[in-house]
Amino acid sequence: MARLSSFMMVSLDGCYADANGDMSFAHHGDAEMRSFTAESARGSGGLLFGRVTYEMMTHYWPTPLAKQNDPEVAEAMNARPKFVFSKTLQEASWNNTRIVQGELARELGKLKAESPVDLAILGSGTLVGALASLGLIDRYDVLINPVVLGGGKRFFAGVTRPPALVLEKTRTFENGCVLASYLTAR
Numbered sequence: 437m438a439r440l441s442s443f444m445m446v447s448l449d450g451c452y453a454d455a456n457g458d459m460s461f462a463h464h465g466d467a468e469m470r471s472f473t474a475e476s477a478r479g480s481g482g483l484l485f486g487r488v489t490y491e492m493m494t495h496y497w498p499t500p501l502a503k504q505n506d507p508e509v510a511e512a513m514n515a516r517p518k519f520v521f522s523k524t525l526q527e528a529s530w531n532n533t534r535i536v537q538g539e540l541a542r543e544l545g546k547l548k549a550e551s552p553v554d555l556a557i558l559g560s561g562t563l564v565g566a567l568a569s570l571g572l573i574d575r576y577d578v579l580i581n582p583v584v585l586g587g588g589k590r591f592f593a594g595v596t597r598p599p600a601l602v603l604e605k606t607r608t609f610e611n612g613c614v615l616a617s618y619l620t621a622r
Contacts, residue, residue: 438481438551440544441575442564444591448580451588452561461583466611470506477512481553486563487522493558494530519547519555521563541570561589569596574620576601582612 445462446452453459464470485493493513496502502510518533521540528535536543544567547555557564557573567573576599578591592598601618608614 438548439554439574440484440548440557440567440572441554441577442557442567442573443476443577443579444559444561444564445579445581446591447583447585447588449584449586450590450592451585452559452591454585454588457589461585462579462581464611464613468610469613472609472615473506474508474512477509482517482519482547482551482555483513484519484521484547484555484557484560484563486560487520487525488562489558489560490518490520490522490525490528490530490533498530521560540566541572544572561591561593565592565594568592568599569594571597571599571620573599575604576618576620578616578618580614580616 444452445459447461452462454461497510497513502513514531516532518528518530519536520528520533521536521543523537525535536547557567564573600621602621604617604619606614606616
């Protein structure tokens, strides 16, 4: 059965976006972060998104600008199978994308059982919150940015049953970011 991981970039005060939904604090142009992003994109299996993140991603990754600026990541993002969990999205324009509707736990269970590769949620704070409450995420990779937003959209907001987590590893980047990887305690 495929495992499900979550990758989220957050501020030091635990927000993945500011009060206006802006996530520009998390964009890094340095070589180490570009290399990490390309390496991560190559290692991903199927990608899961909520509707909002999916729509944001489609405005960049399938474009000529993405292929010019981030060719390795764009190639990986465009080639990967993508699953969008949405009750409102009727059509997916990005190649290799399937819209998933229905009861969340049941649909994710089917995906995990059918997938020959592990699955990863990129961003998608609302989806992560719902799946975390259900205990369906196996691993959390949290990239902590050395910036304080003072408020905004908080990671794990609305989680009704917080997962028990065990630290697996950390990595510190030259730009001050810290990647903390946690496994769900079973």
